[in-house]
Amino acid sequence: MIQTNAFDYINVLNRAADAAWQRNEAISNNIANVDTPGYKRQDGKTVDVDIIIPHAWFPVVAAHQKADEDGIPLFGWKDDGWLDMSNSPTVNHAEIVNWFVRQRKMGFKIKQVGHDRKFCREYFIGMRAAGFKDIDQPQYFYKKSEGFRHIENKAKNGELYYLHSDAFEYCLQNVRAIEKTDDMIQYEKVEPEQRIDIFDAAVFACVRKLEDMERSKRNKEWFGSESK
Secondary structure, eight states: OOOOTTTTTOOHHHHHHHHHHHHHHHHHHHHHTTTOTTOOOOOOOOOOOEEOOOOEEEEHHHHHHHHHHHOOOHHHHHHHTSEEEESSSSOOHHHHHHHHHHHHHTTOOOOOEEEOGGGOHHHHHHHHHTTOOEEEOOOOHHHHHHHHHHHHHHHHTTOEEOTTOHHHHHHHTTEEEEEOGGGOEEEEESSTTSOOHHHHHHHHHHHHHHHHHHHHHHHHHHHSSOOO
């Protein structure tokens, strides 16, 4: 059970993940049984499901201290495949770039990567060198509010799938959402010593998606084709 006020204290992520999984199962069964006599087609309605693939990096030198002092289950996440540990005092930026390269080789079409360049210019340069479209994404409050609301709405509508990642759930349950004017949201940590980084990264990704969709729509309206 996810205990957080981020989405009105509702365990919406498990519900959303289960809904997305059931749709995928229905579609897979329909394809597998297309020639099966008497097979009754299952309801696998096409919906706009957002999929979050959580992944994180942490320096192994500091991992033991964080695990012992703050109770962050970093080694469990590593064993489950949600986290890679750099064998160095700080995270090796090349390892992050290589992870994206592996995802691309697996068939993922990575259109853009949002990144706050002022915190890690070396990573930004490495991603560009590897052929990724890395977009500078400053952490403006109003932009993060839009990304948060998008995740919230998708989760409540059963249109969000996050692979049942324990790491994502851990970060989400440490998020406190604060209502602002004009339906905007500002969020912060519940426990200062714990983490929200993976949820924060998901918000960044949503902001990039929404801004790119808006830009593509405008270009299509003006020029009759989508911008790449």
